[in-house]
Amino acid sequence: MAKKASGSNDKKPAxxxxxxxxxxxxDEAADKKGGGGLKPATSVNVRHILCEKQSKALEALQKIQxxxxxxxxxxxxxxxxxxxxxSLGWQVRGSMVGAFQxxxxxxxxxxxxxxxxxxxxxxxxxxxxxxxEGRK
Numbered sequence: 001m002a003k004k005a006s007g008s009n010d011k012k013p014a015x016x017x018x019x020x021x022x023x024x025x026x027d028e029a030a031d032k033k034g035g036g037g038l039k040p041a042t043s044v045n046v047r048h049i050l051c052e053k054q055s056k057a058l059e060a061l062q063k064i065q066x067x068x069x070x071x072x073x074x075x076x077x078x079x080x081x082x083x084x085x086x087s088l089g090w091q092v093r094g095s096m097v098g099a100f101q102x103x104x105x106x107x108x109x110x111x112x113x114x115x116x117x118x119x120x121x122x123x124x125x126x127x128x129x130x131x132x133e134g135r136k
Contacts, residue, residue, distance in 0.1 A: 046087075047088065
């Protein structure tokens with residue numbers, strides 16, 4: 001009978017795997033407690049600074065880290081057509097290039113005076129510094 005008991009113990013790990021599927025719910029609750037910055041979103045209000053050369057992008061990144069406002073640095077350094085301080089407005093998933101989209105959806109919302117920034121993101125357009133102002 002001890003073998004049957006151990007046999008039923010063997011089934012318990014299988015049951016715990018089923019319970020593992022249920023573990024996603026506590027993780028979701030933890031995300032909500034964490035400020036909700038990483039809740040699933042279908043669109044983000046994104047700003048970026050685009051530079052063709054990595055050295056110029058690093059210089060812009062340093063200015064922001066020194067305390068300059070993201071939008072002011074974007075006006076000075078960004079080489080794209082995004083006016084108004086690098087604002088691209090609300091962008092839906094699938095409307096941005098892969099690496100840019102991955103970085104944008106991974107960021108928590110922040111403000112231009114205290115931005116939470118992506119590391120430099122390289123795309124076919126150049127080097128981007130990305131921040132997100134909102135998620136929905």
